[in-house]
Amino acid sequence: MADPSFRGTACGAALVGLARRYGFPLHWHRGFVLPVDRIDPEFRGPAIPPLAARVLAGFGRPGARVDAALIGRAAASVVTEPGRWADRGPAAVTLQHLKQLWHVLVRFGEAY
Structure with a gap:
């Protein structure tokens, strides 16, 4: 679960990359x-x-x-x-x- 304020940031990209690499779903909360x-x-x-x-x-x-x-x-x-x-x-x-x-x-x- 990640905060949408990180979308489009380096941190958000790192989260997306980690989710892909390790095969877990990444969900953005409200x-x-x-x-x-x-x-x-x-x-x-x-x-x-x-x-x-x-x-x-x-x-x-x-x-x-x-x-x-x-x-x-x-x-x-x-x-x-x-x-x-x-x-x-x-x-x-x-x-x-x-x-x-x-x-x-x-x-x-x-x-x-």
Whole structure:
């Protein structure tokens, strides 16, 4: 099961290739999107809405909404560009917050 936000991306192509290579079906679920202004600070804490805004500004397009691929690009950046995230503290904390942002997306997001 894969998120449709990865269709047309390198990650999506890798998933398709793995499914073909190992002979398992790849299904795309309906996916979720969420506008930054609908990120609930009560659900996973007050650090999550500003993180969502930063992720969208750094990795999204104007007018885009938060989706799994966007969170994935940010998470990869935490590992490959640690200096970009140094002001947030330890990488492990930022990765945990990104996971919590994904929780918010799945809980409150709309169908893709």
